[in-house]
Amino acid sequence: MDETKRNSLRHEVSTPYSLVALSHLLLLLLSPSKTKAAKSAKISLPGCPDSCGGVAIPYPFGIGLDCSMSEAFNVTCDATLNGKPTPYMTVRGLQILNISIPSGQARVNNLISYQCCNITTMKVEAFNKFVILEGTPYRFNHEKNKFVVIGCDIAATVFFWSGEDRVSEEAAGCISYCGRLEYLINGSCSGLGCCETSLPKGINGINVQFDESYNSWLYYFNHCGYAFLTEVDNEFEFDTRYITTDELTGKKRPVLLDWTVGNTTCDVARTNQSSFACKSKNSNCSSIAPGYLCNCIDGYEGNPYLEEGCQDIDECANQNSCSNRGNCHNTQGGYYCSCPFGWRHTRNNSRQCEFNVVPLAIGTCAAIVALSFLGISIYAILERRDLSKIKEKYFQQHGGWILLEKIKSNQEFGFTIFTKQQIEQATNNFDSANIIGHGGQGTIYKGTLRDHIAAIKKCNIVDENKKKEFGKEMLILSQINHKNIVRLLGCCLEVEVPMLVYEFIPNGTLFHRIHNKKQGSCISLATRLIIAQESAEALAYLHFSTSPPIFHGDVKSANILLDQNCTAKVSDFGASILAPTDEAQFVTFVQGTCGYLDPEYVQSHQLTDKSDVYSFGVVLLELLTRKPAIDFDAPEEERSLSSRFLCAMEVNKMHDLLDNEIKCEDDMEVIMKIAELAKECLNMKGEERPTMKEVAEELDRIRKLKRHPWGVEYNPEEIETLLDEGSHNIESEYSRYFNIDKEAEESIAVGR
Structure with missing residues (x-):
């Protein structure tokens, strides 16, 4: 590989650290920050008008359906009132006075309801302005609105609607008396000429009704009665001329409406981000039945319903933010005050400065701290450089450049080289809670890599002779494609002992299924046969369909996983080797698991395909007997399952070792054929054992015999x-x- 290409690849694997970048960072930290002006925030959707007649129309409200969140927030800008544009709610036709985003309120004008007696005709003329908010996001504010009745002997009641049927119920009401005109007092609404009352919570519609039994119209100086909702804080005061004139007829009073978006809580709304109304990243959500409201977080202002709606507040624009020589520094979402040299913050207020009698001492300490920080930073950089070099050394040592070049040249190559940091994050720094198994070669962790669950094997040792060939072997192992073999997804080479990443198989191991009888239910002979055949086919694939052939080296029930469909998956290639091409490539030390080891391999230290056959024979015994390969609690002569089995076969007592769950006279022929096959696999001489392909074919014939007990087959x-x-x-x-x-x-x- 040429040096230019290697440098390019090295840049992708490791991140360089620069002293120049550090010096820039120190300058930014030590230099005073400049006050920055807050951006002018847009309140409406792009291309939409943001006001009508001087009234701001912020989103989710909008003039036109394309400019509002929904029809309920649509605003009509009408110019027929005195020739001046006036905003109205499209859904209820209420004139909008202003809209508040932070409080979720809208101030609207509402006509005063009246009932007057025509002195000439002596007929009653009435007007009732009723408003129904049912089915809209609006409600009358019960705390900031009040119900007012004006007149002599006038009784009026406000009703509200509830439910889909709009059932009308009394909400509030009062009676206004007069007596004599001189009894009335301007500004007093305590019952003489004027009465008022508060509203209950949840008013979603109003309908004013006058009580005919009180409205006698006997007062010569009064012939009209009025009733209306009005905002508490809008400085409405009773005037005695309201009794003697029709001044209030046709007039409007401001009313405060509460509004919300959506019809669910914040937690439910967040589950669908496409429809979630709080679009600004600097906003939060508050659940307010029947929906929710969005607001900018502290230090930000604007419209939280727009993506860039909440802008940072420039607190430094306020001259009082920092006092007494303090320098204001605006930050995202806040600000802080700094004192000039020779001054310091007061003890109880970080926004005020006081003269410091020992500036030299502070300056000296600051210099020492700065130098210390610089020294620590340089040391950290050097340490990281050393660590980076070590990672690169391991990466190169394990053949990482070969793998990386292969990945770069073939985009369809389904293999990933993970960094050490990615592996640590995936396993929560190898938390023991994520351990899902222990193998002879290392520990297996459950982790999440790129939103996928994987099994990560942290190996204990690696053969020194295999280090240089590790990358090449990964290339071969990564291309294994068999339904009964756990797929190798990637590896991490930045460590002394490489870590392997496999697909995650959720249903545990065959060992757990066989030997954990508390959790494991009955396993039929048919199921055991399927698992045995699938495992044999996987090993036969490794021996005969890969180039070069692969010897597993640690075949055992703990390395056979079961997926959700109980399909067998052979796993753990930590002890595997590629078939050696000369005698110098044979391993120099024995690997594997006690109880499954080929005696011939133990003596010669030469792993062959027949070593896997022997180990598979032990797995067959586990399936037949449901006993462990080696039992350290048993007498010495009975510890090895394979030895007990061979002895039992010699004296024709195989029946005593069988698992009770499969002892059935109809299946004995099948069981004995499996036992004979296991016996052949356990032959002390490797050359006399069958191949894994022959074992798989024999198991297939036995399965057919199990399915067709009459023993006749036609192709x-x-x-x-x-x-x-x-x-x-x-x-x-x-x-x-x-x-x-x-x-x-x-x-x-x-x-x-």
């Missing part, structure tokens, strides 16, 4: 021959070939 060519010969028994022969025994089929389905 499709034989059936075609029978058809050509015109056999009269072809229908029955066809049925014997294709009709699977129902009980056997059901047992296989249950086992899977």
